[in-house]
Amino acid sequence: MADISRIFTIPFHQAFADSLVAGLIDRYKPMELARGLILLPNNRSVRAITEAFVRRSSSGLLLPRMVPVGDPFLDERLGAFLDPVDLTDPFPPAITPLDRHFRLTRLVKKAMKQQGKEISPSESHRLAEDLGLTLDQLIAAEIDPAALSTLIDPLAEEELAKHWQSSLNLLECIITDWPQELANTGQIEMQDRRNKLLDRLTERWQKQPPKGPVIAAGAITGSPVSARLLRVISVLESGLIVLPGLDLTMSEEEWALLGPHERDPDTGIKQPSLESHPQFQLKLLLERMGIARNEVALWPYENKKMVHKERSLAISHAMAPARYTNQWLNLSEQERSFPDVSIVEAAHPEEEAQIIAIALRQAIEKPGVTAALVTPDRTLAIRVSALLTRFGIQADDSAGRPLSLTPPGMLLLDIISAAADHFSAVSFLVVAKHPFVAFSEERALWREHIRALDMVLRGPQLKIGLAGISQKIAQEIDKKRADPNLLSWWESVKTAFLALDNRHQEILPLAELIRLLRETGQTLAGDKLWSGPDGRMAADLITELEQLAIHHKELMSFADFGRILRQLMDKQAVRPVSGGHPRIFIWGLIEARLQHADLMIAASLNEGIWPPISDADPWLAPRIRSELGLPGLDLRIGIAAHDFASILGAGRILLTRARRDARAPTIASRFWLRLEAMTGGLPKAAELPYYAKMLDEPKIFKPALRPAPKPPVPDRPKRIAVTRFDSLQADPYSYYASNILRLRRLDPVDAAPTVAWRGSLIHSILEDWVKKDNADPKKLQTRALNIWGDINSHIIQKILGTPRLLQAINWIEQQIQQMTEEGRSIVKVEQYGKCLIEGIELFGWVDRIDRLSDGSLALVDYKTGQPPSSKSVTSGDNLQLGLLALIIEQGGIPSIEGHVQAFEYWSMAQNKNKQAGYKISVLGGKQAISPEAFLNFTEKRFSEVIQSYLLGNAAFTARPYRGKKLYDDYVQLMRFDEWRANPQHKVIGS
Incomplete structure (x- = not known):
């Protein structure tokens, strides 16, 4: 039996570190304590006890040596003090964790291949990581992996599902090969070396006890080899063991229930242990040490941070087994x-x-x-x-913080992600906007360039690769929407990424992937990438990977490399330096x-x-x-x-x-x-x-009023597009924000195709078809298919958009053939026109003008979505076609003569039969009205609106009409949610 005075526990209601230090200072003389050795679970425990000594010994104290023993079940390491280099009979060195990981990965892939299974590199690395943990636990528990083979046959046939049988067979293959693989390196397992070192220390202390005090403190778990060491410490004359939070008040019945249990000799059933109970690991540790719970005494020293002892009893009750x-x-x-x-x-x-x-x-x-x-x-x-x-x-x-969440780690992973994503606009901007990236420029200048590039790249997803970005910049410069100098800057910056471009599907050696990553990171961020604790850790990881890649010639894609590197970075924590x-x-x-x-x-x-x-x-x-x-x-x-x-x-x-x-x-x-x-x-x-x-509430909250700006009449626009008139009359504030303040909603980067984008695509096809193919129905489908080669669009949009586009084009082709047979012909497409009405220039583009068999004209507007209803047109809510007709009637398109008699929307959306395409004649049906009356109504409404808002001093009020709104681009700007519920803000029609 161990000496009861040498095994203690500090209950929960006492702060362990402060109570331990208070007792050690009281128990030992200063120089005796200075010669002592304290074994602790891990490095962070060492730091906690050190800080407790500093708090307790304000006058100064020579501290004992504190060494982490580590717990292999929690992936903790042995301290360097317990691994001396001057042994007469040294153990072989331990294999490094990363080298071991890659070797296990190779064995996993080999075993999988033998079973006829192919897995990705990232999946093989994940399985190897889990396999490493399993092997560590087997070694720590001193279980020979070869013993697994004795369990496979009887259990696999009787009780295990097929997937567990497969896993066991796979594991047996790997375990068979692993000892030889390890022997070839001249190294041993890290956990095996830990066991050997602790056993050697145990034997040495049994034969030659240390002269100074030896205190083992803070252990809540323990492998068999650690338990043997603690057992020896418990019988040393200078030994002391202090456990945290061992429950001495729990009844013997509850204590026995925790387990571990022996198999029932009659039934052969083994009752499961209560491993989820907070006392189970301590009970297991004591049993491995051969010490009964009644041999453990309460630590007789107290500290200032302790609370009433009833707290520990309440904790014991709260954590009682469910029974x-x-x-x-x-x-x-x-x-x-x-x-x-x-x-x-x-x-x-x-x-x-x-x-x-x-x-x-x-x-x-x-x-x-x-x-x-x-x-x-x-x-x-x-x-x-x-x-x-x-x-x-x-x-x-x-x-x-995991290395993957630090700035250096994030930049390296972002570079790989961009290469794997073939430099989509989003993935490229993620790299370019990283705070370390400047490409040898001043950071402020780099930010200006990247912001300009960000504005250019907004909109639907581009063609893949750096070429897609180059093409988009050139297109925006041609449209006078970007600085011409941006392209020359981009051509210089692009050189940093050329080695990674168009390689997203390549299978490359690990060494080549690491080289490309390191060189690209260095080019973009310079030495800043490798500075500081996190940068140095990233540099060490990359260096170790480069050395391993010499021997581990694994092939993988950028995507797999990114997943593997993230797995490795997630396991490495960067801890802050002092200063908080x-x-x-x-x-x-x-x-x-x-x-x-x-x-x-x-x-x-x-x-x-x-x-x-x-x-x-x-x-x-x-x-x-x-x-x-x-x-x-x-x-x-x-x-x-x-x-x-x-x-x-x-x-x-x-x-x-x-x-x-x-x-x-x-x-x-x-x-x-x-x-x-x-x-x-x-x-x-x-x-x-x-x-x-x-915390963020204002002292006095005053909701915003409904905005109703009134700019001076001379500052109001003197021209208006037909497409903006409906916005002016329905929501004047939105018109004000768009056409007077000139504010535009920013499209997302790599956005999904919008209705406007699809509409532009249809318009471009039909315009080229009429102008270049002379409206030959046989050439329309070919023209539609060729459009994808002319636009800067991602291949996925072509794959997903082509079937729907062809359905719409086929419908248009049928309609045009039918109208041609009826004597109707296309006169103009995408035609610009303008006229002057009461001093205001009205302008716009007509999608298509047809000549009817009687010589009159028809206006056609293409819609990729749902078109306006006839009711909304004749009531004046959607007057785009009527305004275009006014331009024609007033000679706004010189080459066109005649009166407009038909107003049509051709929609590419699905009709009632779930087929693409249908058209609406807005002056027919229940809303029948003559073309002349419609034009007169349109001109009168136009005159009223411009007299109020463009020629008069009417306020551009936000949302003045109930139920009339076109877009929500300016809802946040008008602070709509703040004032819409205010009863004082009545709307017309309420």
Whole structure:
């Protein structure tokens, strides 16, 4: 039995780091402590204990050596101190993680090929990553991978589904080849080397105990080799073990229920362990050490941050196994209460982040008070950190940020993405707008050029490749819509991307892909790309990949390379250097595991985040893992539960969650629900959502008035297009914004084809058909198919648009053949005309003018969507055709003589029979009116409107008529939502 005075636990209601340090300083003399050694779980634990020593020893202290032991089940590494280089019998070096990853990838692809399966490079890398974790766990648990073969046949035939049988067979093939692959490198597994080093240390301390104190602190899990080391420390005269949050109040019945359990000798059934319980891993560790729970004593030293001891008891009740939750009914109010714990449910993550930022800022109003946000959600942590800058607070996320989310990592991934996307306008602009990119120019000048290019590239998706961008620039310059100097600048910039252009479908060697990426990044961003902690990490990763690519001659596309590089970057965290606020912290779960602040905010308490989702092992079925003795898939849930319980031991606690995320409603964490159920409901910090709401509210809110600008008459336009008249009469403010302020809505980059774009396409086809093919019906379809070679459009638009276009063209061809037989002929297409009415120039383009058999004229306007109804035309809401007829009647098109007798819309939309094409004669049917009467009505309406708005001083009022609006381009500018509900703003017709 171990000496009971050498194994302790610090309960949840005491801050572990501060209590541990307080006890060590009290227990040992300064020089004795300085010669000591403290074994801790990981590097971040070392930092937490170091900071606790600094807080405790204001007069100065020689610190003991602190070394991370690491937990292989949590992908943690062994400290360098425990891996000496001066051994007389050194172990072989460990294979680097990246080299191992690529070798496993090659074996995965080989085994897949042997089974007749082909997988993409990115999928093989993903499987290799999961395989590496599985092998690490087998080695850490001291399970010979070869033992897997003894389980395959009996289990595969009886209990496993076919896909698990396939995975097992595949794994057996890889495990068979892996030892020889590893031996060829002269290296060993990192976890195998860790086991050997710890076993050697265990043997040395058994034979020759260290002279100074040896303290093992903070372990909540432990592999068998770690447990053996801790067992030896527990019997050393100078040894000491301090566990965090071991529950000594739990009944023996509950403790036994946790597991692990032996197989029933009669039934052969093995009861599952409660791995999701916060005490399970500690129980497993004690059993591996051969120590009973009653041998562990409470740490007899206290600290200033401790709360009342009843808090630990309440935590124990809240985390009770499900079978014992009915006992909550028998608890007194004090036993199930959590004083100073409150909750906030936000509507969405943005509000949650704002609430947390306010709570942190509020906490430090009192001098000396510390506050910490604890969350496994790195996105939320980034949001809170950004919001705190509003209060002048710089709070660094000590858990770090994945390399893929840092500026260097994002630029490298964006370059690959652009190459894989064949330099679409969007993907290129993402690279060009990166803050590191300047291409040897001054950053301000580069931004000017990119903004000009951004304006040029807006609109429907272009042809793929850099050539599509070049063509679009030239087209905009020809139309006088871009600076001519932009093209010469672009031709210079384009050289940086030529090596990547037109290679998006190529399968290239890994070494070539890395070279292209490195050189392009260097050309665009220079040394800034590789500067700072994140830049240096990116440079190290690229350098290591280049070295590995010499031996691993893997072939892949840019798209696969991008996915693989992102996987690698996601695993590397860039942690901030010191310099954040001294009293506000943002911690991950590991950082919070051993320390408390005065206010602890546990955030993102939703299922799938805290606790995380139990990711399935693609290689080993749960039954196989159980038979082998590996930890179950709920391992991380149990650890997350222990972390949550540790936070509940702090003084003041705020628990937060968002009711929905970016995709769907969320489910509250099981930990949240347990507390709510046991306590009957925790108090809500209702003031925080109110503060968050009021933070951006003006002191006095005065809604905007309906805009009604009245520019001076001399400043009003003296000409108007037929296409703008309907806007002027229906929504004068929109006309004012468009034609007087000259504001235009910006199209998105790589936009979907709009109705206007499709209309221009149809007009161009028909115009060329009439002018170049003399309206020969046999040549119309050919003309339509050839249009795609003449326009700067993405191939996908041709693929998707051609069938619909041909349907419309065939309908037009049939209609023209029919009208030709009736004696009707095309006179003009795309014809410009103008006339002067009351001093205002009216101008516009006619899509088509036909000569009818009686010598009169017909006006045709093409529509790709639904045309205006006859009622809307004859009522005066849509007078485009009538105004064009006025131009003709007044000689506005000199080459055209005659009177307009027919007004038609030819629509390419589907008709009642779901076929493309139909036409509307706007003066027929129920709305029958003579052409002469229609023209008189049109002229009268035109005169009234221009007398009010262009020749008079009428205000350009926003939306004056109920139900009459054409477009929503200026809704935000007119602040429509602010004034539309105001009863004082009555509209005509209400």
